[in-house]
Amino acid sequence: EVQLVESGGGLVQPGGSLRLSCAASGFTFSNYEMNWVRQAPGKGLEWVSYISASGTTIFYADSVKGRFTISRDNAKNSLYLQVNSLRAEDTAVYYCARGYDRLDYWGQGTPVTVSS
Amino acid sequence: EIVMTQSPATLSVSPGERATLSCRARQSVSSNLAWFQQKPGQAPRLLIYSASTRATGIPPRFSGSGSGTEFTLTISSLQSEDFAVYYCQQYNNWPPRITFGPGTKVDIK
Numbered sequence: 311e312v313q314l315v316e317s318g319g320g321l322v323q324p325g326g327s328l329r330l331s332c333a334a335s336g337f338t339f340s341n342y343e344m345n346w347v348r349q350a351p352g353k354g355l356e357w358v359s360y361i362s363a364s365g366t367t368i369f370y371a372d373s374v375k376g377r378f379t380i381s382r383d384n385a386k387n388s389l390y391l392q393v394n395s396l397r398a399e400d401t402a403v404y405y406c407a408r409g410y411d412r413l414d415y416w417g418q419g420t421p422v423t424v425s426s
Numbered sequence: 427e428i429v430m431t432q433s434p435a436t437l438s439v440s441p442g443e444r445a446t447l448s449c450r451a452r453q454s455v456s457s458n459l460a461w462f463q464q465k466p467g468q469a470p471r472l473l474i475y476s477a478s479t480r481a482t483g484i485p486p487r488f489s490g491s492g493s494g495t496e497f498t499l500t501i502s503s504l505q506s507e508d509f510a511v512y513y514c515q516q517y518n519n520w521p522p523r524i525t526f527g528p529g530t531k532v533d534i535k
Contacts, residue, residue, distance in 0.1 A: 343522075345524065347470075347524075354513065354526055354527075354528050354529050355462075355464075355470065355513055355515070355526040355529075356526065357523075357524035357525065357526065360522040360524070367522070369521055369522050369523065372427075405469055405470075410517060410522060410524075411458065411475065411476070411517055412460060412472060412475040412476075412481065413460065413462075413470075413472055413515070413524075414472050414475075414481060414482070416469035416470055416471075417469065418469055419469060
């Protein structure tokens with residue numbers, strides 16, 4: 311069974327940092343592109359970042375470029391998102407999602423709240 | 427960035443009725459279009475990809491159509507479990523960019 315389990319979210323002050331993780335199981339992680347998608351409270355879905363299966367190709371939404379860093383460790387079946395210089399508008403549930411032309415599996419999300 | 431719009435924002439439908447949801451792209455996305463369903467407190471669930479291909483396990487009452495800039499998700503006979511928010515999503519071939527529409531909430535009439 312395919313599973314994606316996010317962790318690492320929490321309450322952080324403006325300007326702070328967090329490292330979000332996504333543990334994958336039930337499939338060959340190294341074969342799949344991965345994404346982070348977020349959802350602010352009561353709002354729609356916003357794509358955040360993409361990483362290719364090998365980790366060599368990376369893209370970011372303009373809203374997070376220069377502040378967020380996506381990475382993966384295929385040996386550990388894990389995806390990461392380092393989030394720095396956090397702002398109130400980064401408050402959201404962060405989901406990892408498998409694939410690109412079809413985001414066919416999603417984790418349950420990890421909440422990030424940026425507040426003083 | 428390719429902007430996606432969805433209409434209507436809210437659709438009130440009685441169980442057993444047909445629901446038709448629209449999605450438009452500001453520029454052509456070919457058939458690079460997916461539909462998701464999201465219920466409160468849950469992650470999105472993939473329904474349709476490549477504009478018209480049902481994802482694994484999705485019942486045939488869900489169907490997608492369209493190409494270019496205009497797309498439609500049809501739910502042929504609404505069941506109680508179908509009341510949710512539906513998002514369309516486009517994916518460029520290169521460079522990788524994903525954008526979602528703002529969503530259509532389908533609620534009980």
